[in-house]
Amino acid sequence: MTASTAPRTSPAPARRGARAPRGLVHTGIGIVLVAIMLFPVYWMVNASLAPQGNSLNTGLLPLHPDVGGYARAFADQGQNLLTSLVVAVGAAILSLVIAAPCAYALAQFRIRGTAVLVFLVLISQMIPGIVIANALYTAYTPLGLINSVPGLILADATQGIPFSILIMRAYLETFPTSIVEAARVDGCGHLRAFVSIVLPVSRNSLITAGIFSFLFAWSDFLMALTLTTGETIRPVTLGLYTYIGTNDTDWSAVMATAVMSSVPAVVLMIAAQKYIAAGATGGAVK
Amino acid sequence: MTSTSTASSADGLASVGPRDGRPAPRAGTADGAPAARPGRRRRRGGEGLLVRYAFIAPAVLYLLLFYGYPIVKNVVMSFQAYDFSTFFNGSAPFVGLDNYATALSNPIFLKALANTGLFTVGSIIGQFVIGLGLSLYFRKHFPLSGVLRSLLLLPWLLPMIVSAAVWRWILEQDSGVLNRFLESIGLISEPIGWLTSSDTALVAVIMVNIWLGIPFNVALLYSGLQAIPEELYEAGQLDGATGWKAFRHITLPLLRPVVSVVLLLGVIYTIKVLDLIIGLTGGGPANATQTLATRSYELSFLEFDFGQGAALSNVLILIALLFSVVYLRANARAAKNG
Numbered sequence: 001m002t003a004s005t006a007p008r009t010s011p012a013p014a015r016r017g018a019r020a021p022r023g024l025v026h027t028g029i030g031i032v033l034v035a036i037m038l039f040p041v042y043w044m045v046n047a048s049l050a051p052q053g054n055s056l057n058t059g060l061l062p063l064h065p066d067v068g069g070y071a072r073a074f075a076d077q078g079q080n081l082l083t084s085l086v087v088a089v090g091a092a093i094l095s096l097v098i099a100a101p102c103a104y105a106l107a108q109f110r111i112r113g114t115a116v117l118v119f120l121v122l123i124s125q126m127i128p129g130i131v132i133a134n135a136l137y138t139a140y141t142p143l144g145l146i147n148s149v150p151g152l153i154l155a156d157a158t159q160g161i162p163f164s165i166l167i168m169r170a171y172l173e174t175f176p177t178s179i180v181e182a183a184r185v186d187g188c189g190h191l192r193a194f195v196s197i198v199l200p201v202s203r204n205s206l207i208t209a210g211i212f213s214f215l216f217a218w219s220d221f222l223m224a225l226t227l228t229t230g231e232t233i234r235p236v237t238l239g240l241y242t243y244i245g246t247n248d249t250d251w252s253a254v255m256a257t258a259v260m261s262s263v264p265a266v267v268l269m270i271a272a273q274k275y276i277a278a279g280a281t282g283g284a285v286k
Numbered sequence: 287m288t289s290t291s292t293a294s295s296a297d298g299l300a301s302v303g304p305r306d307g308r309p310a311p312r313a314g315t316a317d318g319a320p321a322a323r324p325g326r327r328r329r330r331g332g333e334g335l336l337v338r339y340a341f342i343a344p345a346v347l348y349l350l351l352f353y354g355y356p357i358v359k360n361v362v363m364s365f366q367a368y369d370f371s372t373f374f375n376g377s378a379p380f381v382g383l384d385n386y387a388t389a390l391s392n393p394i395f396l397k398a399l400a401n402t403g404l405f406t407v408g409s410i411i412g413q414f415v416i417g418l419g420l421s422l423y424f425r426k427h428f429p430l431s432g433v434l435r436s437l438l439l440l441p442w443l444l445p446m447i448v449s450a451a452v453w454r455w456i457l458e459q460d461s462g463v464l465n466r467f468l469e470s471i472g473l474i475s476e477p478i479g480w481l482t483s484s485d486t487a488l489v490a491v492i493m494v495n496i497w498l499g500i501p502f503n504v505a506l507l508y509s510g511l512q513a514i515p516e517e518l519y520e521a522g523q524l525d526g527a528t529g530w531k532a533f534r535h536i537t538l539p540l541l542r543p544v545v546s547v548v549l550l551l552g553v554i555y556t557i558k559v560l561d562l563i564i565g566l567t568g569g570g571p572a573n574a575t576q577t578l579a580t581r582s583y584e585l586s587f588l589e590f591d592f593g594q595g596a597a598l599s600n601v602l603i604l605i606a607l608l609f610s611v612v613y614l615r616a617n618a619r620a621a622k623n624g
C-alpha cells in the first residue's frame with residue numbers, strides 16, 4: 001500500500017482522503033512556494049514599518065515597528081489616495097452604467113451587428129494604452145479635461161467597459177429569458193424589465209464587473225501619467241511614482257504609500273474571493 | 287495590467303463561451319422584419335427596435351470616442367509634424383512617411399524592438415513554466431490548497447506601479463535585500479546594480495515581469511486542469527501511464543487549447559507593458575530596457591514629438607493586432623472543441 005501510493009510529483013491527482021501526513025507535507029511545500037511568491041509583498045510591509053534612517057538596513061522582521069512612515073506617507077499622499085478613490089469609484093460606476101445594458105442587449109436581443117460589436121469589444125482590449133493616451137492628450141488639452149477628475153474617470157473606464165461588457169454578456173447569455181418574457185407579457189417595457197428584473201438577478205456578474213473596473217482604474221498609471229500635469233489632481237499611483245524620484249532615501253514612507261495603494265486589492269481579495277476568481281478566469285476557458 | 291495590463295489579463299476570455307458566434311436559440315423573437323409580422327408580438331407602442339438599440343448606444347458611443355477616435359487620430363498624427371508647437375499655433379503639416387522614416391531609422395528603435403522581443407519571450411517562458419508547475423502542484427488535494435492558491439493571485443491584483451516600487455527597493459544595489467541575500471550565501475562578492483547596470487537591467491525587468499505574470503498563468507492553467515476528468519488519469523494508471531507519461535499523454539494534449547490561449551494573451555499583454563518598465567528603470571540605463579511601448583511614450587510625452595510617438599505606437603498596434611488575430615482563431619477553435 002505504501003509502495004503503490006508513494007509520493008509523486010506527477011500531475012496525477014492524489015486521491016481524496018490520502019494519508020494525513022502526506023497531505024501535511026504537501027501543505028508545507030505549498031506554504032513555502034506561496035511564501036517565496038509573496039516575499040516581495042511581505043518585504044513591502046516590512047520596509048514600511050522600518051524606522052526612518054534605518055531603512056537602509058531593514059531587518060528581516062519588523063521587530064521595532066515604526067508607523068512614522070505611514071504618518072509621513074499619509075501627510076504626503078492622503079489627498080492622492082482620495083483622488084484615486086473618487087476616480088476609481090467613478091470609473092466603476094460609469095463602466096457598469098454603460099456596459100450592463102449593452103451586455104444585456106448583446107446577449108438577449110437579436111439585433112443586427114451583434115457579432116461585429118462583440119468582435120470590436122474583444123479587439124479593443126488588445127489596443128495598447130499608449131495609443132489611447134497619445135490621442136486623448138491632444139484631444140483633452142483644448143477641452144480642458146487635462147488635470148480633471150471627469151477626464152480621468154472617462155479615460156480609466158477604457159479598461160473597465162470592454163471587460164464588463166464581455167464578462168456580463170457571458171453571464172447574461174445563460175439568463176433565463178422566460179422571466180423577462182413573462183414580465184413583458186404583463187406589460188412591462190424593455191427598460192423596466194431590465195432595471196427591475198435583469199439587474200437584480202444578475203447581481204453577481206455586476207459585482208464582478210464592478211470590482212474589476214474599480215481595480216483597473218485604481219491601478220491605472222498610464223492615464224494618470226499622461227493626462228495630469230500638476231499636483232492638484234494626482235492619483236496615488238502617480239503619487240507613488242513621483243515619490244520614488246523625490247524621496248528615495250525615505251523608503252519606509254515610499255513603502256507605506258505602496259501598502260496603502262495595495263489595500264483595496266487586498267480588501268477586495270478577502271471580501272470578494274469568489275468574484276475575483278470568476279473575473280480571473282473570465283467565464284472559464286472551455 | 288499588465289496592470290493594468292496584467293490586471294486586465296483575463297479579459298478576452300470572457301467571450302470564450304461556447305455559444306460565440308452561434309445564433310441565439312430564441313428565433314421566435316427575431317426582429318429582422320417586425321413590420322412584416324404585425325401582431326406577432328404584443329405591441330409595445332413605439333418601443334421596439336429603437337429601444338433595443340438604445341441599450342447599446344451608450345457603449346457604442348463610448349467605444350467610438352475612446353477607442354475609435356484615438357486609433358484614427360493616432361494614424362493621422364503619424365503622418366503629421368505634430369509637436370509641442372502644435373498646441374500653440376494649431377499647425378501640424380502633413381509630412382508623409384517622414385515620422386516613420388525618422389522613428390524607425392533611429393538606432394533606439396532597433397534596440398527597443400529587440401528588447402520588446404526579448405522581454406516578451408523571456409517573460410512568457412518564465413511565467414508559463416513556473417505557472418504550469420504551480421498549477422500542477424496546487425491541483426493535488428491537500429489541506430489549505432485552495433487558500434494558498436488564491437493567495438498566489440495577490441501580485442496580480444496589486445497596481446503594477448506598486449510592484450515596480452517594491453522591486454526597485456528589493457533590487458537596490460547597496461541596500462536591496464536581493465544583493466544582501468546573495469552576498470550572505472556567498473554567491474556574489476560585489477553588490478550587483480540590477481537596475482542601474484545596462485548588463486543586468488533587462489534581465490531584472492524580465493524577472494519582475496515573470497513574477498507579475500505567474501498568477502495569471504496559474505489562474506487560467508489551473509482552471510484548464512480542473513476541466514480534465516479524473517477518470518482519464520485513473521484509466522491511464524491502469525495502462526501504466528503515471529507521472530511523466532500521464533502528463534505527456536493525458537495532461538498536455540487536453541490542456542493544449544488553454545495553453546495556446548494563455549500564451550497568446552500573455553504575448554498581447556506583455557508587448558504593451560509600460561508601467562512596470564517606467565517604474566523600474568524608465569527605459570534606461572542607456573536604453574537597455576527601452577521597449578516599443580516605453581519609446582513611444584518617451585517620444586510623445588518627454589520629447590513632445592507626437593507624430594513620431596504615434597508612428598511607433600502604430601507599429602505596436604500592428605503587432606498587437608497580429609497576435610490578436612491568431613488569438614481569436616485559437617480561441618474560436620478552443621470553443622468549438624470544448
